[in-house]
Amino acid sequence: MEATVRRLLAAIGEPLVDVLVAPAGLDVAVTGLAIVDPDDEPDDHAGRLVLVIGARGRSAERAVRGVARGGAVAVAVKAGPGAARELRAVCTEAGVALLAVRDDARWDHVEQLARSVIEEAGGSGEAAGDGDLFALAQTIGMMAGGLVIIEDAASRVLAYSRSDDAAADELRRLSILGWQGPADYLQMLREWGVFDRVRTGEDVVHVDEHAELGIRRRLAIGIHAGQRWLGTIWVQEGAQPFAEHAERALVGAARVAAGHLVRRRSQRSPGTRWSHDLVVGLLDGRVDPELVAATFGLDVERSAVVAGFAVRSAPGGAHAFGVAELADVVSVHAATYRRRALTASDGAHVYAVLPDVPLDRTEPGLRAMCAEVVTLTARRAGVRVQAGIGSAAASLAGIPASRVEADRVLAAMGEQLEVAALGDLRAEILLDGTLALLADAADLRDPAVTRLLAYDAEHGSELAESVVAYLDAMGDVRAAAARLTVHPNTLRYRLRRAGTVGGLDLDDPRARLVHHLQLLLALRSVHQASGKVAVRTNEPSAGAAS
Secondary structure, three states: OOOEHHHHHHHOOOOOEEEEEOOOOOOOEOOEEEEEOOOOOOOOOOOEEEEEEEEEHHHHHHHHHHHHHOOOOEEEEEOHHHHHHHHHHHHHHHOOEEEEEOOOOOHHHHHHHHHHHHHHHHOOOHHHHHHHHHHHHHHHHHHHOEEEEEEEOOOEEEEEOOOOOOOOOHHHHHHHHHOEOOHHHHHHHHHOOHHHHHHHOOOOEEEOOEHHHOEOOEEEEEEEEOOEEEEEEEEEEOOOOOOOOHHHHHHHHHHHHHHHHHHHHOOOOOHHHHHHHHHHHHHHOOOOHHHHHHHHOOOOOOOEEEEEEEEEEOOOOOOOOOHHHHHHHHHHHHHHHOOOOEEEEOOOEEEEEEEOOOOOOOOHHHHHHHHHHHHHHHHHHOOEEEEEEOOOEOOHHHHHHHHHHHHHHHHHOOOOOOEEEHHHHHHHHHHHHHHHHHHHOOOOOOHHHHHHHHHHHHHOOOHHHHHHHHHHOOOOHHHHHHHHOOOHHHHHHHHHHHHHHHOOOOOOHHHHHHHHHHHHHHHHHHHHHHOOOOOOOOOOOHHHHO
16 A cells, blocks of 8 residues: 555644645655755655755745755645745645644654655555554544554553544643653553553553543553563543443454554564465465464364455545555454454455354354444444355365355345345355356356347336246235335236246246246346346345344
């Protein structure tokens, strides 16, 4: 995923940087980073984000003009209130995004955050995992309903969630601006026993509001790898109360964060991509399950199942929600459900590999986990997501088959369902597979259906749809007529006409079966060609997968 101005804003963002103008939009690629001061000679800055240091306000105008002429795509400067209009005009004319950095923000802080995004997109550099932590912080904030900071064991800020919320308290503001918790606040937290609890346990710790100290209510949880304490996740309450399941979300988030911090400590940032590729290879059947089991501490002979998630609709905007953001949400929920859950994305779907599940049924807790992902993304991001669950595999070797089934469930769900397992849609999936085989056998075509469709196309009639409704209703004329919203006598006339025009034999059970399959295949092709969504017959109700 390439670095863009949009991704830079997502990582740096409020309270450090505001975008004042972006004439070319926010999706312009950023290929590098440069730092200049007003005395530097003009240089080539093509594709770069340029930080103009050593000058602010009107005194930075000359440098801004220079980097704009050098081809920069964005420039960051401490504009000050008086010079914002002039700098805005300069950048608008040059087609360069103008990022206003807060006067009390540290340039080394801004540089580190920006460089982590750019290096992550390039696939190199020790900071390549930082962008993942920022994405995780944003996900935690969405799930818990608060403002998030992730710190290491020395209380150094590693990542934080974006926020346009004026409810950020003094502790959060000073921690982000100083890149570390203020010493006096940290001492109070120690005196209250907060650090002892997050260091020694995995429970969520509540920190009460202290309005006299400028501290709002907080939740905190330690990040642990075995017995080793790696850091802490802090969630400050914003303008609204915490989400109902905030504590449960934090448990999963801490498990996901532990993986990030272990890789960070071992300086194996490329391992993030390597680990992802291992999981994708397991799903595809290209990677030996033994290797995956050894890497992630799984038992290769234990049962597992794949749940697939797909974004069906997503809003636009500066921080659009897509597959990458969905992967972050799924990883936290999956880790809450199963500590050793694995997640990965193929660019279209997000998959969770969940170990130690029953072989004979879909566990209610798994359905509930998938439903929480769907509900959360709809409520917090305005995004419609569907989840499909494959059959449980007896060992990791069966994961590719479970993934194929999850994909088939997602493809067969239609518009009504939010969560479904293979058993809920088995008939629909088998029918889809049968029609796909029939479509590949071009020599197996029913001439009666061909004649009927040709007649409908020529006369604008709906004989084929009427026959399908009748067959779906197992010959119940009144039920089929009600579905078509026509009088039963009208349907009877259409059926007689279909027999005359096409030569259909609706009295022979074998002929009825052939007609039904061929009509379903033909109508599906017609709907796909016209861009219509084919109405699924006998579609299960939403409650079947709840």
